Amino acid sequence: MPTHETIEPPDTADAADTADRPDAxxxxxxxxxxxxxxxxALHRMRExxxxxxxxxxxAVSTEYLKATLHHRALSLADDPNTPLFFGRLDYAAGAGPTEEPSAGRAERFYIGRRHVTDDAGDPMVVDWRAGVSRPFYRATRAEPMGVELRRRFGFGHGDLTAYEDEHLTDATEAGEVSQILETEIERPRVGPMRDIVATIQPEQDDIVRADLARTVCVQGAPGTGKTAVGLHRAAFLLYAHxxxxxxxxxxxxxxxxSFLRYIGDVLPALGEIEARQSTVPELVGRIRIRGEDPAGVATLKGDARMAEVLRRAVWAHLCxxxxxxxxxxxxxxFRVPTYEVSEILDGIRARGVRYGAGRAILPQRLAHSVLLRMEADGDSPDDRVQNSVARSRPxxxxxxxxxxxxxxxxxxxRLLSEPEFLAEHAEGLLDAREQEMLLWPTPPRTVGSTRWSLADAVxxxxxxxxxxxxxxxxxxVLDEAQDLSPMQLRAVGRRCSTGSATVLGDLAQATTPWATRDWAEALAHLGKPDAHVEELTKGFRVPADVIAYAARLLPLIAPSLTAPSSVRRTRGDLVISHTKSVVEAAVEGAREALERPGSVGLIVPDERVRPFRTALDKAGVPYAVLGEEGDVDARLDVVPASLAKGLEFDHVVLAEPAQIVAAEHDEVTGLRRLYVCLTRAVTSLRVLHAEPLPEPLAQAPALGEAAGVW
Structure with missing residues (x-):
């Protein structure tokens, strides 16, 4: 089994066995x-x-060089509370990746978050993204990849506290799950999301190191680390390319x-500060978004047919x-005849150019025809004359x-306010009822006074x-992609039309009326129909009892998906309580959760945030409301159910599931929203209800699920 040695007891002190290792x-x-x-050495590199x-x-080159050096210095920043390395690889003599077999030297590499060299330029820590580091994640006894020993380190507050050794060339040693690995996966989290470089699993590593030219879609169940995998792939690609x-x-x-703030520290922690973060509203923010459409109207505006309606409306302006x-x-x-102008227009259209590009080309093409007539008349015009003609008033x-x-x-x-204009360009695409839905009931007077919605902005x-x-x-990197409409997917896709993408999501967590139901269709709208789809089902963060309880909803919300499973040995705490006063019980549950280490999330129906805030204020419990400015240091977040997606908390108190379901436009979407909320817990989940639970959750606990309080 792995050797586990300690200076001081780590979080899993019961796993230490140093009695027979006096040299530990x-x-x-x-x-x-x-x-x-x-x-x-890292400090000297930064200096x-x-x-x-x-x-x-x-001057331009100087400023560019200054910016480059500034970014380089930022990437060399060191957080003393974060371990600089988390593993070590020892290669057998002559088997290392940099030595010739005849050299006969054993090699050793420390694997960490960034590359660190000594004054002579020799590596003291090797970046986890380097090719030499891959055996740390992939080597096994069946395929050791030249590695003789793999060592994992345990840390506390940046100091080394323990290590475990795996002798990969020793066939007699029984392989066991690394307890340091388990400790790191289950470590309580307070504040933003952390990187997972120390715990990347082989199936995750395949995605992280996928080639830049390849678009990868990750269908990931809750707790499988799909968001972290996507961010680490971005870090890897920034390193490799x-x-x-x-x-x-x-x-x-x-x-x-809120989600972007939660993940915002991951890439900087890995030394990458050049990736930009955005939301779909920010991407399409050509107009100010001030309004909101009814679900049916927003779904229709997000329909892929609208792309053809818009294309027709644009090109109809060409005369x-x-x-x-x-x-x-x-x-x-000089005269260019009508038939020749028509031929010029047809030639420009045949090139498949954008409308604006064609409009920019046309003056030069017309000017060229004028120049040909000037030459035939005995002149010798040059490019300056052609440009002058192209810019002339006629x-x-x-x-x-x-x-x-x-x-x-x-x-x-015009499309949304003029029935005749819409009917002309939607003919054969949208029926009369759909056209009527698109039209504003009371058209705004001017473009500037319009309360545009997100769907309008798209x-x-x-x-x-x-x-x-x-x-x-x-x-x-597109996260929670299952919630985007076809038109929103097109908006994201055109921003990587000549690049690649990492698409992350879970069809079981699709909670918008326009959400995708099939990855092949979604990827086609994104412009990446040949993307590789990878399914992650092994949960590393959500406890077994919690994921099993939430998975009861899968036959109703996503029957085609494989039920997720937890690889953690700790099953977690699951308590389901019926109570007359959910608000009072939630405050008490939050107070009890705050006595344990880690973050606490109180997930409530969107329209019920106020009574929970009032009760917490009265009880004197400090908290912050997700999506609002508040106490950033508070360990307790009050989370409106609609904002829970993508987040996780060590302890979750979930209030009134039936109301969370009822708040959505249909039951299936409501159950998906509830599935999201149930799977935010890392250590414990307490479900509080006064109203009856949805039927799949109201059944008695199955074998292996925690009994809790029912």
Whole structure:
């Protein structure tokens, strides 16, 4: 079994066995010395970077070099509460990845969050993303990959407290689950999400190290680490393709600002500060979003058919010429006949260009035809003359007449306010009832006074892309993708049209009326139909009893998915209580949870936040309300059910499941919302209800589930 040795008892002190290892303190002291030396080396690396004087060939180059050095210094920052390395690989003599077999030298590598070298340039810590580090995650006794010994370290407040050894070449040693690994997975979490570099599993590692050119879709059950996997893939790609992605960019798209704040520290902790984070409303924020559509209307506006309606409406502005172009140049006049203008228009359209690009090309093509007539008349015009003709008033006026400018917001405004305009372009796509649904009951007077919705903003963004191509980013990480409409997926997809994506989600957690029901369809809307779909079902964070209880809902909300399972040996605490006063019981449950280590989430129906706040204030329990400004240091978060997705808490108190279900537009969506809320717990879940529970949850506990209080 793995050897577990300690200086002071870690969280899993009962796993330590040092009675037959009197030399344990010396080993640990040596490893602690290496940790201290590595931190000193990292500090020197940062000092050297900060001491460099940026001098480029010109002012622009100098500023660019300064920015590069600044980002380099930031990436070398050290958090003393975070272990600089978490593992070690010892290779057999001649089997290491950098030595020739004939050298006969054994090699040793410490695996950590970033690369650290000594003054001679030799590695003291190897970045977890480097190829030499992969055996730490993939080596087994059946396939040791040249590794003789793998060592995992336990840490407390940045100091080394324990280690475990796995002798991968010893066939007689029985393999057991690493207790340090289990401790790290189950460690209470307070504050933002942490990285998982020390606990990446082989199936997760395959996704993390997938090639940049490959789009990967991860269907992940709660607690399988899909969000962390997506973020770590972004960190890996930034490491492996830094020059390319520094130019093209990496974008992380999350469901809301609270979620982005929760995951915001993961990439910086890994030394990556160049990835941008955004939500869909921010991506499509060409107009101010101030309104909200009814569910049915928002679903229709998010339908993929709207893309064709918009395409028709844009290109309908293009007119066939009724007369030729006449351009005066001095005492002479040059005429481009109508038929030739039509041929020019057809040639531009045949190139498949965007509407705006075609409008920009047309003046030059017309000017070229004028130049040909000037040459035939004995002149020798050059490019400057052609540009002058293209910018001349007659040409600009002619272009405005046959290829007029289109404003995206005004176009969408017309579609949603003018029945005849909508009917003309929706014919054969939307029936009369759907067209009536799209039209505003009381059209705004002006574009500026319109209370645009998110669905409207997505339509405007689609039109803007029909006008001019949206710049593509090198890689996009899209989380909670199952909740996006086809039009929202198109909006994200055009931002990685020439790049790749990591798509993360869970069909069982789809809670919007327009949510996707099938990954193949969603990926087609995203523009990545050939993406590889990977399913993660092994839960590392959600306790077994909790995941089993929540999985009772799967036959109703996602019957095609494999039921998730927990790999944790601790089953967790699950208590279901019927009470007359859910508010009072929730306050008491939150108070009890705060006596235990870790974060606490009180998940409540959206419309019931106020009474819970009042009760907590009266009881003197400090808290913050998710989505609002408040006490950032409070260990207790009051979480509206609609904001719970993507988050996790060590202890969850869930109030009134029936009301959470009833708040959605249909029962299946409500049950999906409840499934999300039930699976936010890492250590304990207390469900409180006065109203009857949904039928699958009202049954007696199955064998293996905690009895709790029913």
């Amino acid at each position: 303190p010396d080993h640990l002291t040596a490893e602690q010395d290496h940790l201290s030396a590595s931190r000193s 050297r970077t900060e001491s460099l004087d940026a001098q480029g060939g010109n 830094r020059d390319q992605l520094r130019r093209q960019g990496v974008l992380v798209v999350g469901p809301n600002d 066939q010429p009724t007369q030729g172009l006449l351009v005066p140049r001095g005492a002479r006049r 040409v600009r006026a002619y272009v405005d007449e046959i290829w007029p400018a289109v404003d995206p917001a005004r176009l969408v405004f 339509l405007v963004d689609e039109v803007a892309d029909l006008m001019d191509r949206t710049p593509s980013i090198g890689h996009v």
